[in-house]
Amino acid sequence: MRVLLTNDDGIFSKGIEALYLALQEQHEVMVVAPETEQSAVGHAITMMDPLRVKEVNRNGAFFGYALSGTPADCVKLAITELMNPGPDIVVSGINMGANVGVNVIYSGTVSAATEGTVLGVPSLAVSIESFTTTDFAAATDFILVLLGLVQKHGLPPGVLLNVNVPAVPRDAVRGVRVTRQGDARFLDHYDRRVDPRDHIYYWLCGSTASPDEAPDTDAGALAANFISVTPIHYDLTHYAMLDVLKKWLA
């Protein structure tokens, strides 16, 4: 398959390199990724500023294109301008740090895959539950399997897959669970500080809330050392509420 590979940690991250090396043995891969880390950008797109594209080499060989924008920009520009013909699939990752629960709405990794889906290309987001691991074997093995499944079955229009992999050696992964988006979230607070000129500023801090998540959720699967696969979409309508609101407004 022709794979468009992107991420939100930036083109120089270990996660995208590991996935590139695994994918390029079986597929034709083009990398278009942000030049700099773009964590927590959500589904931002750049409209007010121009986008610049730079070729990036690794070990003396062409690796991909670095973009002065967000993950969603990378996918939009790659599909509409840089790749011709377009990709058969968009893969975003491997992100350092899980993208589960409510935090999915802040995720640049997921937004890149969402943008692919909006533009009609089957798309996957892949994250690993560690900020420091260098062992991506469990993740890359599974993504190769999943690519085969997507190639065989296709994905329905508007649906993408959000994959999260526990940060354990390949042999310690207990299997794959199909999950729903759980309720995991950060517990935010702000550090209130004073700058050298006596002005107040705030800095976001926070720790991951680790509620006991149900086994059928993304975070619940990870906690039990399963890979989680969550099918998501971007129709945000809360259908059950339609009739309630009609009564309010009658």
Added chain:
Amino acid sequence: MRVLLTNDDGIFSKGIEALYLALQEQHEVMVVAPETEQSAVGHAITMMDPLRVKEVNRNGAFFGYALSGTPADCVKLAITELMNPGPDIVVSGINMGANVGVNVIYSGTVSAATEGTVLGVPSLAVSIESFTTTDFAAATDFILVLLGLVQKHGLPPGVLLNVNVPAVPRDAVRGVRVTRQGDARFLDHYDRRVDPRDHIYYWLCGSTASPDEAPDTDAGALAANFISVTPIHYDLTHYAMLDVLKKWLA
């Protein structure tokens, strides 16, 4: 009610001022809004940089706080730090330009209301289908009515309301429709240009696709001069796909 008012067009926009003037006759309003326009930032939050807060005056009187961040940052900081006790409701708008269909995923206006909902506060997003109008009467009238309904009934946890108002005089509005998120979207392309130093750059262009949207969609209601109210949520799980994936992976 104690209202937290924010937007994504920035604290100096006409839309937020019109809504402020209407709300403050009946409610206690605090404005915390981005210092600069933040369109298409999606659900970005600022983690790598500090946030600064400035007091803004209008007509010699205190108007609100301008934040060096995104709409979601405004809501997070206001609820966790600046308002004590916290707000009874978050209102985001009035945005210049409709937020309907697929474009909702790029919307800073909607993301501010989503952030309020994540933090447990009932929240509304309000947009008007014009980039230039100065007539906000239909929108402000309806938002006052809707605030009363939310005060009376409450909103279920995790559900917010995305309101879009046609840009017509109050008397030309034909009513209110409860709608689902439709399929309206931008048709993107990029302008490929050469800078004064012979480097290539790209700039996002695009026009709104105006498919014939069904009457029960957000864009369909607007096109018929109805106000649309779409209940949305941030559980992105595509539930129908869970069983399909389980079969793939069996």
